[in-house]
Amino acid sequence: MTERVKSATIADVAARAGVSQASVSRVLNGKSTVDPEIVRSVRRAVADLGYRPSLAARSLVQGRNQTVAMVVPDLENPLFQGILKGLSVAAAADGYRVLVADTVERVDEEEPTAIEARERCDAIVLCAPRLPADRLAKLTARVAPAVVVNRAVDGDAPVVGVDYARGIRDLVEHFASLGHRRLLYLAGPESSASNADRLRGVAEATAAHPGVEIRVAACGSRLDDGYAAADLVVSALREGVTGVLAFNDLVALGLLTRLRALGVDVPGAVSVSGFDDVPMAAFATPALTSLSVPRAELGAQVWSRLRALIAGEPAGHPVTYRPRLEVRESTGPAPVIA
Amino acid sequence: MTERVKSATIADVAARAGVSQASVSRVLNGKSTVDPEIVRSVRRAVADLGYRPSLAARSLVQGRNQTVAMVVPDLENPLFQGILKGLSVAAAADGYRVLVADTVERVDEEEPTAIEARERCDAIVLCAPRLPADRLAKLTARVAPAVVVNRAVDGDAPVVGVDYARGIRDLVEHFASLGHRRLLYLAGPESSASNADRLRGVAEATAAHPGVEIRVAACGSRLDDGYAAADLVVSALREGVTGVLAFNDLVALGLLTRLRALGVDVPGAVSVSGFDDVPMAAFATPALTSLSVPRAELGAQVWSRLRALIAGEPAGHPVTYRPRLEVRESTGPAPVIA
């Protein structure tokens, strides 16, 4: 039987070192100056006892616990994974850890989950692309300090995000320069904020390129959604569409798979682009033209905002990253219409 | 200026309800029976004050904080992501949250990171495929309660994992039944425990199938590793190899991409298999034969062990999941050797 030993407390250290708890605390926290003699004896006692301070006690008295939470609708989503990674690595460098909460795409869980998660932490980052704007605004106020990812929000929570509209405009520019005049946008989930942003981009691009028509069709965000959209794409070809902008890479990849099976040449018969630049994009056949989003960088940026907020400083302006266009083989000159 | 209000404490609630703190605590925790009259007044006071108990205080007195940690070498790895998702969802159902710590593939960070993370939590799950066995054994003892993912470990920490060796044997069986007699295993990272398991599977399969030869070549675990291995595969073909077992799906996918570019027919000239059954596997061309691993299920299983351990119960036997063979188009009959 292993003896369940109660671990050493600061009182034990103080006793062993023959000093007061206050001195131990000072040595451990490097606050104010302490007699070198005491410092040494405290360090020795700490080592001898294998003392480790209780974080719970420290949290109680300090009111913070060096932890931040991140709420996401789906941990399986590569974007959130990348942000989480960037965030957790950056936070770790400052002695912070991150707690994750997955709301499994259930919008109504987001508020209670965020509130509960926030109670365990010093700050929170919200990824809630589907939550109605007014509820999100209320929520961010409730759980402040908070930073919001990938969508605008009323109130003073800082936002870090991706300029999806800009990405789409750059993409349309690319298609237009290749001679495409009729495009199809395969839309993502209807309630998604980032899909709305892309649609705004579509509208702006249409305004900017009077000669280019951009149709929109409902699709989705996953491989099978893209796969299933192939028929729709094929019939669009007959109506003069020569380029397809998929909501994201997964959709584009699924579409590519099915088009290949159908014998539709890409980019010969139709050009296809994705969004996100997942690792697989470069390895698709043909290699997928996409918009690269600095996921880990976003996470790091989220941390820098969070840290500022926790320190009580202003969080700075909202940042949005402009996606970088990665031109690969899946987009080419528009075919000459028969 | 928003007034920084100190939030209500249990004392405030007690005062407002005209009862003792103990009664408030009882009502809130549903311990023992309390006069309905008191229950109502406490609930009212709680609601009026918008009171929320301090988790820090509760942690201090109870010695636990309803949080578990998960240490991973790389959050970007789909396997760990899946486990994390399964774990966090299962844990959430029991009121637990999970804290993640990414050691960014730095083996020497694993111990300090695990120890530090464990101090913030009630238990921990260790994914440390590269950590030497003896160090892992010491570590699990140090941070107990702990569960280990995907590798055996000395001591009494429960293990939940995947039976990689068995998967490889099933795969070889599949290749053999298709008439393949000379195979090539593209190995993963050298120090990885799961690669060692697969190698064991290779050895076992070799013993079980005297007519089948399995060569091993160093490769890696990523798309580009597979891509880079194509030349090696091509020359192996000349030596009579007709089937390639890739370390995982990413390697297989990368290989497929390059083979396609080289004009090597799959499965006509060579059959290729992956491992993990990532979503993309089914959408590759040709669709990739793979071994499916129940990632979320693993996470849920991890939680059930963790919960038992936290409750002071025995954790039960180690579990290993046998991967399920998903036969798709990338494996076919062995070509007749010229």
Place this chain on the structure above:
DNA sequence: CTGTTAGCGCTTTCAT
């Protein structure tokens, strides 16, 4: 069934 009273382990005035 309810209230009183100790702490949980640490930080932080406040004296000295």
Place this chain on the structure above:
DNA sequence: ATGAAAGCGCTAACAG
């Protein structure tokens, strides 16, 4: 520069 002592907000004995 150091120590004594007062909490942080809560739960859990222990009385009543």
